[in-house]
Amino acid sequence: MDQPNKVKVIFSNSDSSTEGTALTPDLDTSLESDNASHCRRKDYQWSVHWYLPFMMTLLYISGVCFAIGHHLYYQSMEGENVDKSEWPIRFGIALAFLTQRCFVGATQGAYKQYTWCTLQKTSLRISTIDALFVGSTNPIGTLNLEFLKKATSQFLLAAACWLLPLAAITTPSSLTAMAISGSKPCKNVSTIYFLKDGDFNDDGTNVKGKENLRRVYYWDIIDNNTTTNRETYAMPTYEFGNLIDLALKSTNGPLAGPNPCGPKTVNCAYTIQFDGPAYTCEDKADFDGSTNQTLDMFPPRGEHVYSASPIVNYNHRLDKLGRPVQWANLTTKDPMYGVFTREYPIWLGYSFETTRPHKGPNNTLWPYELEHNIIKCTLNYARYEVTLGFMDGKQVVYNTKVDAKGPLLPEGQQMEPSNKEYAEYAAYHTLGFRFHQYIQNGIQKYNSSTRTRSDSRIGETTLVNRKSGMSVPRQFENKFYELVLSLLSRSEYRVTMTDYPCTLETGIQVWHYQPFWLLLPYGIAAGVALLAVGTGVYAFGKVGYGMDTGFSTILAVTRGNKELDDLMAGYSLGCAPLPKGIMKTRLKFGEVVDDQEYQKGNGGERKAGFGTEGKVRDIRVGERYH
Known part of the structure; x- marks a missing residue:
């Protein structure tokens, strides 16, 4: 028969040591006596292992980080449109849950350590000790008079563990959806601004505060051999030429400017005012003879269904750059160089078919009567008052009120470069010239069934019916207003106002964050948890080593x-x-x-x-x- 294994075991303490032999069953012989001795009788070293205080501190710091993250997330939602309301609330609840669990975890770590501090300084009934071990998770267990009387600090720590989760109730509700209406300041509302003579330095650069603004025209600086030089109009800028093309071809109104109501809070309205040019049109019975236009140009005698007086290289008016043709014959030293002596009106004539049968001549070509309209449009100084806004991210012009102040250049007057209004006049002249240049000349139609022919660019705009090719009546003024408002789309032609009155429409649902109801409970929770962590640190120092309330600890202290x-x-x-x-x-x-x-x-x-x-x-x- 095999003999049982003999294991030599050495028991030692500070005073003595004993040696003996123990009988063991057939075990793995790799379990040597030194290892058994080490595992079974290792002297405890007086020190606090890093794990318990580290986890307690880590949980507290994590709770603070989650609380700050919750605040920053809700802050980022302020003023945003309520699209999918469930997700911000879900994220908020998740962050609140993580925050309170971290604070509770840190407090429970302190509670467990302080439990042993309490058990070392006072004797308690087993029923009270039971309550101590479950007090942080079972509030009913603390309904014990001895617990409250002899373990008051433990009771307060336990109460903190139960009450800290309440922070997760109020904090998610600090972000709410609300309908906004009424008037409030809007940030970055833009309005149109035309540079004036006072906005330039002597070298032609912009004065301080208007460095980002640009003119719609180029200019020449003429050396007068004096202390001041003379600036004269040269031509429209290429950038403005591109803007003209986009604005006049737009089928959705003026080109949109920046949205001042926020990236998603788009349903709003506001009113801006600015000075600018405006065409005012009046009906005429006939052309005045200053152009090559006559009533005989129109059906049924003629073929023109639309005609606009030419402006470029006609009858010694303006060249293709918008300058009076007389300037070409002058030197820059001539005092008349750069002087405008006349602003030419636009004479418009257009025809459209009625539903009345035509009984006159050429009724086979034009079976229905045509009505003819003659309009004279004059360029004016004007004051604009425009109510516009944004709906679902798109710009909407609600109302445009234009108050004409008088002709840009009255008959018999002239605009000289030395005039303090020259820069403003040149800007307005540029807009009028480019608009006139776009719609000049005519559209021809041989009879009611043939296609139209055109030597005018007006067909590229919405002023012409795309189906019939006939001009749309009385839209010339409005189209020019749209051109002016399109300047808002370019930063070099607009100025920005802050805290401008803005009306927000009722029914817009936006997120509203009330930081008080998040920061207050989180602040209280963080403060309570910090006191608990401090108590835990004190308990580590008082006991001298770290302890837990798990099964392994209970096994060690009851053997x-x-x-x-x-x-x-x-x-x-x-x-x-x-x-x-x-x-x-x-x-x-x-x-x-x-x-x-x-x-x-x-x-x-x-x-x-x-x-x-x-x-x-x-x-x-x-x-x-x-």
Whole structure:
């Protein structure tokens, strides 16, 4: 028969050592005696392991970070349109849950450590100790008078664990959806601004504050051999030429400017005012003879269904750059160079078919009568008052009020470069010239069924019916207004006003964040958790090492105590509840003394654990316990 394995075991303490032999069953022989000795009887080193305080601190810092993240997320939602309302609320609830769980976790870490501080300084009934071990998670367990009386600090820490989750109730509701209406300041409302003579330095550069603005025309600087030079109109800028093409071809009104109502809060309206040029048109019975236009040009005698007086290189008017043709014959030293002597009106004639049968000549070509309209349009100084806004991200012009102040250049007057209004006049002249240049000349139609022919660019605009090719009556003024308003689309032609009155339409749902109802509960929770962490740090220092309330800790502190074995005889199954007599037994955690060993004079074996009053002494920091 095989002999049982013999394992040499050495027990040691600070005073003595004993050596013996133990019989073990057939185990793996790799479990040598040194390893067994190390695992079973390792002296405890007095120090706080990094894990417990690190986790307690990490949880607290994580809670603070989640709280700050919650605040920043809700802050970013302020004023945003409510598109999918469920997701911001879900994110908020998730952040609130993580925040309170981190704060509760840090507080529970402090609670567990302070539990052992309490158990070392006072003896408590087993029923109270039960309550201590579950107090941070089971509030009913703390309904114990002795708990409240002898473990007040524990009770407060437990209460913190129960109440901290309340922070997750109020904080998600700090972000709400609300309907906004009424008037409030809008940021970055833009209006149109034409540079004036006072906006330039002597070298032609813009004055401070208007550096980003640009003219719609180029200019020449003429050396007068004096202290001041003379600036004269040269031609429209290429950038403005591109804008003209886009604006006059637009089928959706004026080109949109920047949205001042926010990136998503788009349903709003506001009114801007500015000075600018405007054409005013009046009906005439016939042309005045200053152009090559006559009533005979129109059906049924003629073929023109639209005619606009030419402006470029006609009858010694303007060249293709918008300058009076007389300038070409002058030197820059001539005092008349750069002087405007006349602003030419636009003479418009157009025809459209009626539903009345035509009984006159050429009725085979034109079966229905045509009506003819003659209009004279004059360029004026004007004051604009425009109500516009944004709806669903698109610009809408609600109302345009134009108050004409008088002709841009009255008959018999002239505009000289030395005039303080020259720069403003040149800008207005540029807009009028480019508009006139676009719609000049005519559209011909041989009869009612043939296609139109055109030598005018007006067909590229919405002023012409795309189906019939006939001009749309009385839209010339409005089309020029759209051109002027399109200047808002370019930053070089607009100025920005801050805190401008803006009316927001009723029914727009936007997110509204009330930081008070998030920062207050989180501030209280963070403060309470910080006090709890401080209490935990104090407990680490008081006890001298880190402890937990898990099974492994309970196993370590209850082993080998014959007194407890006798007390719990017959209850090793752990059935609950235990008899009241047992539950009323008072225990304390400390140094359990073996009286027989003390009587031998060697002090006995020092061991920490639970014991009844009189059977345990206070833990002595720095001593070795086995």
